[in-house]
Amino acid sequence: MHIVDFPFIQPIAQCPKRPMLWVRVTNPHSGHSIRTYGLIDTGADECALPARYADLLGHNLEAGPIKKVSTGGGITTAYSHTCKIEIFDTDAYRHGQENVVYTISGAPIDFMPHLNCVLLGVENFLGQFVLTVDYLREVFSLRKP
Secondary structure, X not given: OEEEEEEOEOOOOOOOOEOEEEEEEEOOOOOOEEEEEEEEOOOOOOOEEEOOHHHHHOOOHHHOOEEEEEEOOEEEEEEEEEEEEXXXXXXXXXXXXXXXXEEEEEEEEEEEOOXXXXXXXXXXXXXXXXXXXXXXXXEEEEEOO
């Protein structure tokens, strides 16, 4: 997978533009899925989802294994559930095509209250790539070594 000079996304008018990718998150047990964006987050050890997505995906949030997670806002509770996260080819997605270029399969993903977007963290995602971020041009690139 190579994503070269993909422009930052501004998901909400009041927020700054950020390095984000379009993703599909699927519960492999129910088949329910959602399409959204995921934030490239070098400070996140693992991938994480907002807790509100659990119900949409057919997971019982509080039935998942519980752990305490340290975040920028302090310690919070996370509930782990198995999900598949598919990363879309960014150019194709902008043109209405959903070409999957990378898949995180069967990984336990943390569902966290008070989280607002999907976080693409180091353990299950970023650790597989060379990431280049150009904040001046507001673009980023990902490539396999």
